[in-house]
Amino acid sequence: MIDEFAKEYLHDNLRWIRKAMVWKLDGLSEYDIRRPLTSTGTNLLGLVKHSATWEARYFGEVFGRPFPEPLPHWDDEAASGTDLWAAEDESREQIIGLYRRAWEHADATIEALDIDAPGQVPWWPRPDVKLFNILVHMLTETNRHAGHADILREQLDGAVGAQSTDMQEYDAAYWENHRGKVERAARAADPTRI
Numbered sequence: 366m367i368d369e370f371a372k373e374y375l376h377d378n379l380r381w382i383r384k385a386m387v388w389k390l391d392g393l394s395e396y397d398i399r400r401p402l403t404s405t406g407t408n409l410l411g412l413v414k415h416s417a418t419w420e421a422r423y424f425g426e427v428f429g430r431p432f433p434e435p436l437p438h439w440d441d442e443a444a445s446g447t448d449l450w451a452a453e454d455e456s457r458e459q460i461i462g463l464y465r466r467a468w469e470h471a472d473a474t475i476e477a478l479d480i481d482a483p484g485q486v487p488w489w490p491r492p493d494v495k496l497f498n499i500l501v502h503m504l505t506e507t508n509r510h511a512g513h514a515d516i517l518r519e520q521l522d523g524a525v526g527a528q529s530t531d532m533q534e535y536d537a538a539y540w541e542n543h544r545g546k547v548e549r550a551a552r553a554a555d556p557t558r559i
Contacts, residue, residue: 382511383507386510386511390457409514415510421463422436427499480496480500
């Protein structure tokens, strides 16, 4: 049986990982939070914007509680992918603000509904869901994007973890030594590598 303990546990984990997503932007320039760091254009501010858009959508329209601000419709081909990057006129503060308002809206939905409250996700092959399904989905997706953000942030300045204090345990020499050990193991595993 899925109960209120499960609901609170999932909700607490979602609250925690949201904060980690926002922390990934701390101390970085406007350019660094926006610049594409993968061949597909993945960037830190885009990950936050994407998370805000979909959290607003999943805890909004799925349960008949639409987010009070305009969002592109989920099947709008012209808007497809625009949630993954920030336009030059969208500020860090605007996007973080949107994410925080999406949290508030989602939190209100989660608190108002029972864990087995029904919802509809028209873009899923099995559209009939419960709040439980959406909590698990959003926690999984937010953790996935936090993992992307971990790698992007590490590429930029070496900061790792879910909060600024995580980085203080190890210095640059530790990480250089660790990376060298991993590289030696990789080379030893593939003797054909020159």
